[in-house]
Amino acid sequence: MQHLADVEVYSVRTLREALELLSSVKGLRVIAGGTDLIVQLKTGVVPKTNLLDVSRVDELRYVRFEDGILRIGALTTFMEIYRSELVRRHAPLLAEAAFTVGSFQIMNKGTIGGNIVNASPAADSLPPLYALNAELKIVGPRGERFVRIQDFYKGYKKLDLMADELVAEVRIRPPGEGYVGHFFKHGLRRGDAIAVVNGAVLLRLSPEGIVRDARVALGAVAPTVVRSPSSERVLVGSRLSPEVMWRAAEAVVNDISPIDDVRGSAAYRRELSVNYVFMTLYRIARETGVVA
């Protein structure tokens, strides 16, 4: 096994220490769960760089519901998110995604903040966060600021985050009554796999089965996770019939730009995106009794 080249690892216990170090030491990269970063360091995907270990900044590990907002500390692990009653109640989409990020060992160590900052277009937590219109709390020497998840990503692995800032919290305003949604993921195999395509669909349905609000988000099919306005437009105002579901599913191809890679061709990813969005819509329609 590859040993790592010499890097310094600075360990901190508080957010203040972390911010101080980020300001005073240049070129530090933040490490939390390390499930992606250490592998990337070993394989040279990420150039060797000194690290700021925040894995034990316990003040950033929490799930709270305050003022009508679900707040998840950036260092909360996917196991904690998956097991959290608050997440299951207010953002079940995210709980679903948390269960698929990888094996139990990955869930035990991988953090939601790490998943966000690692910025893989295939990150499993992101489509739910896009569908839930999540907001990030970013802290730095200039205080705190809030960014919508969609605005946080400026391009492939390009973030709205300064070198001296940290993502501290994920905020989700529960969409409210009448919303139903699901996460989906397709990997090369069923167990412990990186997504070839993933996504989330969240709908608000009227009692008559008319779609009042639609949010469709897809991962691994563009440089960043994307919402599909084309698909959402087809859905909103329509009754969730098989025909509408197919049209909505097929519309996602307008908003995605997949590439060919080892895990699958662009055409294959497009077809999977369509089929999975359809399946997820169909699942929602069945669960809500809109179709038999």
Place this chain on the structure above:
Amino acid sequence: MARRAAVRTVQRRARGPVPQAKVPIRVKINGVEYSHEVEPRLLLVHYIRDVVGLTGTHIGCDTSNCGACTVLMKGTWGNEWRAVKSCTLYAVQADGAEIITIEGLAKNGELHPLQKAFWEHHALQCGYCTPGMILAALGFLKLNPNPTREEIRKGISGNLCRCTGYVNIVKAIEAAAKEIREKGSWI
């Protein structure tokens, strides 16, 4: 201020690794306290194998996929016993944590229920994945003491085995879960 008081500038030399300043860590492994000075770049798996000398924790890849290096850990990423892959954390990140490796399972010459079940159910062939598999199973049973076979399969999906096809492994974990429940003690 950060625990490592002075922030040093790392001297980049022309070529060759510069010996790193070592950092003191304290880790409790299988109930025994260890204190060592380690280089920050040292991974936990190398610490366990090369520094502490517990070689039952194996290494099978460089990408955190195989799970052979799985250990149980408590005190980093929360205060519950959790299975983690020791190849994707630095030893310094385990400072102050508690760890259980395969060597810590048998007590007073008596095999742990999982060890016994793996042996009796022929749940291993080459044996290389076995320690990691057993620890992953234990971490999983801690979360889900009475699992279905399907849940067991998900519970160990981060551990690759090329010999057994997992059939006997799943049976062994099922049998061990029963014994652990009956004994009322998971470790």
Place this chain on the structure above:
Amino acid sequence: MDEETIKRFEQILKAREFYVVGKKVARVDALDAVLGRPMYTTDLLTSKALYVRAVRSPHPHALIRSIDSSATRSVRGVVDVITHREIPGVNDAGSLTSDRPLLAVDRVRHYGEAVALVVGEDEVSVDEGIAAFRVEYEPLPAVFDPVEALKPDAPRIQEQGNLINHVKIRKGNVEEGFSASDVVIRNEYRTPFMDGVPMEIEVAYAYPEPDGTITCIASMQNPFDVYNKVTKVLGLPPEKVRVIQAATGGGFGPKSDESPIDVAAYAALAAYRNRRPALATFTREEAMAVQTKRHSFRIVNETGATSDGRLLAWRSTLYLTNGPYYSKGHLVIQRATFHCTGPYEVPNVWADGYAVLTNNTLAGSTRGFGAPEAHFAAEVQMDVLAEKLGMDPLELRMKNMLRPGSLTATSQRIDDDGLVRCVEAAARLSRWTERRREHEQFNRANGRYRRGIGIALLYHGNTLGPEGEDYAVVHLSVDERGKVKLQTGLTEYGTGALTSLAILVAEALGIDVRDVELLRPDTRAVRNPGPTVASRTTVIGGRAALDAAAKLRAILDPIAAELLGCRQDELVYRDGKVMVAGDPNRSISFRELVRRAIGMGLELKVEGFYKAPDTKWDKETGQGAPYNQYTFGALVSEVEVDLLTGAVRVLRMTAVYDVGKAINPLGLKALIEGGSIMGLGHALTEEFLLSDGVPVTLGFQGYSIPTSVESPFEIVQEVVESEGKIGALGAKAMGEIPVVLPMASIANAVAHAIGYHIKETPLKPSRILEALEELGIAYRP
């Protein structure tokens, strides 16, 4: 001891009830594994070792213009750089054929070929040293496709040309057979390169002994292959090299070929030149790049039959894509070609198997040795034929399968009814007819999923046959505690075969298996027993173990007979005692008997030997009897195909194998399960892809092997025992066999589900979706 005596001894054993053989016995080596005791090579490091790693070629084919190691030598921690010039002995690392240098001389022929070694105080220094190493290459035209490589103007990879073996079968008159056929079908089948992926990566640890001996501890299947090459590379006298096999975390073929020789030679060279212990290993990515892969195959099968389903003619053309060096490619094509018709009697057969060098990375032995690919092509072909004839695939198979008296493609006469019994059992256990009907009914509902059931049949020529000298050596000694020590150069790497040898010895000596201790294979302590490949250990090694046990009995019997006052042929060895037949009160414990023998100055140390009869066949026609016996089997798979995702899920497998004699039933069952899932991976996910010779699926993120959630809910098993001619107590080869059929069986089940035969593996979702699109099958609720 003469063959006659041994035969009698085995007959006596077989005639009575078994006490240990066929009983449920835990593996003799499993306890250490569950306790995590140090056993594997890197666990055994006793002192700080130097680290060695290779500088590897990024080109699939290039001339080496110049090498500059000056910057590497100035890297702190780097202590030595080794190129081909520094090799003290002969620069030869080819496992069978001396065509592969340990370190490239003036030319590299595949991506990842080693050019030099960097030795340093630790891994980080070595990696920096490698980064600083300069090699100037001049890329050469390269060839990656076997058909291209056979063209006259193709780049010549080795002097003698790219075709390294052409295997022929000429049986009957194939043209007449086709003319007489009512139906003729012709299809092309393709399988990709695959990787055996043993969980433990290649590793070797070498150290100089005070007397100058270089001892090398390593993970491998064949200590003597490694020993021979390391001795040659170091240029040392044979007695100055010693190779010991550490516990080995999986073999599957790659560890019988090239890479174990490489790591051992790297470590040995570093230890020898620097007079310090040295460790050589790979990263997983590096291992996957340079391990010998399962060959990629392209097989065209043309089959003729009467309208009632009698096979009349079969023509096969097989192209095996080899790496640039022989490794085992010339032998793999032989096995694939000999098995090209599947286990069916075809009166007229014409086959040409070509093994072709290319600039892809190394390929060689992988569990099954060409049989999985040949069976995939033959068994899907049988299903296509059945469809064409409107017959049930099982019925077509039963009509043509090898029965007692049948002649194989090589005109070898089959004596036993193993296959017939397997097929009948598989049909019964899987409820073939009902399940087929149920699945078809299920599919008529036009839901999101389609289900299917498929079958494939197997014959597998046993052990080496035409692939080499088929002999084995097993050493036994007994100490005063009555413990029997078994040592052999045959190795354990997960198969459980050495447990089978222990069982046979325990049976023959009437002792508990736990009283047989396995000692590590050590070239200094044992004679070369031939390689641990070809599922030989239980079959051939078992005979050698029985021979050794008989030799021990030859020493002990006279003493026991005298002590008990009976004739030697009245002695019964059982339950740790030696007693008089029919009078169990007249007995002596085995331990006491041993003590007496040792007290009399006798040395209880014997060497058991067995050599299988040489096999004969004609090179020009392929006709003859290339194997001494055949294993048979049948595998039924049931699958569910998701029309929206193209994902295939295996619901159930029914596996029946004719094992000759089940020596170690628990081990056998586990072996069948494990092999079935490995084969499931071959069928559904595994493909080692290269882009112009450069691997693109390295590591576990690129190359997808089954996880626990991929394995089917149920593997129903039954074992048939149709005694083999040569194996220990009638045992037949089983180690590799379970991996042979899943590709074919699952492919046939998928075809039943979707109504189309995909003729290329793996049956990955994208490929299934393409096929569904072609067929116009879609789920549209």
